Amino acid sequence: MRSPRGRGVADLLSDFGHDLPAVAPAVAMPKPARLFSHVGVRGLREPDRGWVAARPPVAAYQMTSDQAPALWPFIAGPGLPPTGAQMGIDVQSGAAFCADPVGWVLRDEIPVTNANVITMGKPGTGKSATTKAFALRMTDFGYRILVLGDPKDEYERLCHFFGVTPIALGPGMPARVNPLALGPLGQGWDRLSGSEARSRSAVVFTRWLNLVRGVVGSQRIGDQRVPFGPNEAAVVRAALERLTGYAAGSSPLRETTIPRLWRALDEPDDDLVAQCRFVDRQQFLDETRLLRNALGQLVSGVLAGLFDDHTNIDVDWDAPIQSLSLSRLSPLGDEAIGIALLALNSWGRGMREVAPPGDLRVVIRDEVWKVMRLGVDAVKALDEDFRLSRGVAGKGGDIQWVNAHKPSDMLTVGDLGSQAANIARDLMHLADVKILHGQKAGVAAELDTMLGLGPQASDAITGWAMQRRGRALWMVGERAYKVETHLHPAETALTWTNEALEGAA
Numbered sequence: 001m002r003s004p005r006g007r008g009v010a011d012l013l014s015d016f017g018h019d020l021p022a023v024a025p026a027v028a029m030p031k032p033a034r035l036f037s038h039v040g041v042r043g044l045r046e047p048d049r050g051w052v053a054a055r056p057p058v059a060a061y062q063m064t065s066d067q068a069p070a071l072w073p074f075i076a077g078p079g080l081p082p083t084g085a086q087m088g089i090d091v092q093s094g095a096a097f098c099a100d101p102v103g104w105v106l107r108d109e110i111p112v113t114n115a116n117v118i119t120m121g122k123p124g125t126g127k128s129a130t131t132k133a134f135a136l137r138m139t140d141f142g143y144r145i146l147v148l149g150d151p152k153d154e155y156e157r158l159c160h161f162f163g164v165t166p167i168a169l170g171p172g173m174p175a176r177v178n179p180l181a182l183g184p185l186g187q188g189w190d191r192l193s194g195s196e197a198r199s200r201s202a203v204v205f206t207r208w209l210n211l212v213r214g215v216v217g218s219q220r221i222g223d224q225r226v227p228f229g230p231n232e233a234a235v236v237r238a239a240l241e242r243l244t245g246y247a248a249g250s251s252p253l254r255e256t257t258i259p260r261l262w263r264a265l266d267e268p269d270d271d272l273v274a275q276c277r278f279v280d281r282q283q284f285l286d287e288t289r290l291l292r293n294a295l296g297q298l299v300s301g302v303l304a305g306l307f308d309d310h311t312n313i314d315v316d317w318d319a320p321i322q323s324l325s326l327s328r329l330s331p332l333g334d335e336a337i338g339i340a341l342l343a344l345n346s347w348g349r350g351m352r353e354v355a356p357p358g359d360l361r362v363v364i365r366d367e368v369w370k371v372m373r374l375g376v377d378a379v380k381a382l383d384e385d386f387r388l389s390r391g392v393a394g395k396g397g398d399i400q401w402v403n404a405h406k407p408s409d410m411l412t413v414g415d416l417g418s419q420a421a422n423i424a425r426d427l428m429h430l431a432d433v434k435i436l437h438g439q440k441a442g443v444a445a446e447l448d449t450m451l452g453l454g455p456q457a458s459d460a461i462t463g464w465a466m467q468r469r470g471r472a473l474w475m476v477g478e479r480a481y482k483v484e485t486h487l488h489p490a491e492t493a494l495t496w497t498n499e500a501l502e503g504a505a
């Protein structure tokens with residue numbers, strides 16, 4: 001290097017044969033291509049590049065990443081495992097939504113402790129279609145379907161699909177169902193020890209008393225319900241114990257029927273009068289008049305010929321579906337259908353009492369508001385089924401599925417705050433899975449009060465769910481999922497319930 005004022009050190013050293021090393025000239029590196037380029041808020045003004053003429057009115061919020069996940073709908077709740085019936089799409093996450101109530105109970109991370117399901121929605125919002133699709137899809141996992149009373153005969157198509165003939169009940173029809181049937185509990189008594197026989201008898205008597213309480217308590221005198229208190233229960237129990245041979249120490253129990261029970265109370269013998277601690281026969285007859293008249297409804301009233309003899313239908317419990325069609329009862333009124341549903345409830349329960357472990361069923365009660373209207377005793381019977389749905393002593397354990405319209409269905413059983421209304425409200429809380437289809441604002445507000453849904457869930461029910469049949473907010477424990485049930489064309493045909501309307505169009 002030459003100094004501006006003379007020769008530099010490098011020249012001097014080169015005079016003596018030494019060359020200083022030179023710095024290599026810098027090589028220019030090629031510039032990397034830009035991965036991102038800034039695009040204005042209106043987008044690129046090219047075809048298909050999302051250009052907008054005006055900026056959308058977007059509200060800006062600032063929050064920490066801790067608060068952001070609470071913002072709906074950007075982040076959906078934790079998903080459910082892909083087990084059970086695939087129902088459709090969870091629209092918040094876009095993923096498939098699978099329903100598996102028993103599977104959910106078995107997993108600790110899902111806040112569900114029973115496999116009871118309540119569906120609610122305005123008429124025509126797709127409650128029954130979702131029910132049928134669920135039940136149908138669960139058959140692939142070994143479940144069988146039991147429809148405990150089908151007031152509109154709408155499950156018949158599903159039965160025919162499985163090659164099963166539904167059982168039709170109605171005036172003039174040959175089928176009889178004995179609500180006091182022993183069911184499978186009638187078998188195998190010879191293998192039971194004394195104490196086992198006694199505990200089995202207790203199960204049977206409790207079920208019968210519940211039924212009689214429901215039937216009697218559903219009848220009215222003016223605007224009062226016929227009472228069924230401890231006296232009535234004691235009389236019915238004593239009569240049943242004598243009719244079945246239990247009082248005489250006989251086991252197995254002899255099956256009896258409602259007319260026999262009614263006759264035993266209508267023409268009481270002296271032993272029964274004495275056992276029930278009445279002074280004389282006349283007092284017995286006076287005190288049990290309402291009870292006898294209420295029971296008489298099943299023997300000679302509107303429901304005569306339906307529940308007043310031994311069961312004469314041979315139910316194939318191994319068939320994939322069993323359904324009892326009740327549309328022929330509709331001319332007799334809602335109350336008659338309600339009583340029939342109650343009797344079937346008891347009967348179905350008896351049939352499930354000794355179901356072997358692993359015999360899984362979806363037990364469907366559609367149009368359950370008809371039972372609700374029958375009063376507190378009828379609701380109690382349903383309540384019991386819900387409480388026992390997890391199974392008893394390792395047996396049973398069904399998916400109990402109930403369809404209603406609105407929460408006040410459950411509250412028509414009594415005045416606000418009454419025991420009946422409380423039981424009905426509790427019933428809602430006994431179902432850990434609630435499927436809420438579209439509702440009007442007033443009903444959504446009722447649901448909000450009962451279940452603490454909050455504004456977003458309430459809006460989903462009154463807005464989004466009302467826009468399409470099959471849309472519903474699935475409450476799985478405390479978690480909410482916006483689910484759209486998708487039907488296969490074959491299922492659409494099986495679930496079609498608009499024939500009457502089509503005919504009118």
Ligand SMILES: Nc1ncnc2c1ncn2[C@@H]1O[C@H](COP(=O)(O)OP(=O)(O)OP(=O)(O)O)[C@@H](O)[C@H]1O
Pocket residue numbers: 121122123124125126127128129130469470471484485486487492495496497498
């Ligand atoms: N997810 C769906 N996709 C397409 N069609 C549907 C869907 N859900 C229901 N539907 C159709 O809508 C009609 C009414 O449905 P559904 O009978 O299930 O209503 P509902 O709520 O049970 O009414 P109701 O209270 O009167 O019993 C049916 O014909 C059914 O096929």
Ligand SMILES: [Mg+2]
Pocket residue numbers: 127128129366
């Ligand atoms: Mg329906």
